[in-house]
């Protein structure tokens with residue numbers, strides 16, 4: 001039943017590259033609403049040409065959410081979601097500085113693998129099933145806008161879509177090895193403020209309460225929460241504070257990044273972090289902790305394991321081997337897995353060096369990875 005779908009996808013490599021070139025050459029940093037929406041508009045036009053209905057969920061601050069609704073067999077079945085984010089980490093002007101190019105079988109340009117290649121792959125799989133039918137369930141393309149900054153606007157949409165879905169394929173870049181991702185760390189991004197008391201450092205030193213002095217103790221204690229064997233890390237990545245060189249610092253702050261593997265690891269680490277925040281080594285100081293953003297971990301449950309097995313069988317049909325890897329980086333797949341929806345991540349085209357000028361995508365992986373996804377979708381009907 002999937003023969004026409006995979007045969008059509010095999011012929012689309014050129015069309016896929018053409019669309020990828022257009023998407024890469026549109027700047028779409030997370031805070032560039034116009035750019036992220038322009039990428040969405042280009043995808044919307046692609047779906048219009050393919051006859052695939054779309055809908056949008058408007059957002060004031062960040063890019064709108066674009067959904068594509070491809071028809072599939074198995075009416076009444078819970079939909080299968082193909083997910084991807086349209087935003088990148090790159091500033092405006094980056095695409096003009098180093099536009100899309102192909103060299104030695106690799107494509108380059110901002111966001112080429114993270115994850116405009118995945119967007120293109122999802123779009124073509126949706127179009128193929130819409131054209132030829134045969135999917136075991138309706139297919140939804142979910143094109144989000146703010147993943148690189150923790151999905152503040154899209155997270156509720158992602159969770160709601162996943163709650164009603166049968167499975168989620170998240171097309172982050174395939175690992176350089178060609179493997180997919182079956183586990184990801186969770187992350188908590190926090191701001192710590194420390195309050196002390198200002199005093200002249202020459203005249204009234206003893207009356208001061210140094211917030212910087214207290215923060216120094218707290219940083220050492222926070223880093224000590226790290227447990228590499230357990231996969232828990234705490235990084236104080238930014239610090240600021242003080243008023244002048246001759247003032248005992250009344251204020252200091254730090255930004256903290258916690259990464260962990262399972263929800264109980266998060267609870268343990270947060271309890272220890274809160275104890276550090278609430279304790280004071282410098283008498284008379286106080287502190288406040290605020291969670292600024294958070295990604296949930298992708299923990300492989302039974303449903304996600306079965307989804308991976310369907311994907312592995314699909315790759316096998318193409319004569320390709322694939323394993324599941326664990327990744328320390330966070331992604332929207334953590335949100336979909338955390339609401340209980342079977343999830344597989346990094347099923348996009350193979351690539352590497354994301355978030356750097358050396359970011360690349362293996363051109364030859366575009367069509368086969370699209371075929372693998374199509375076959376895995378078909379496999380969910382068996």
Ligand SMILES: [Zn+2]
Pocket residue numbers: 085114115147172173
């Ligand atoms: Zn990404």
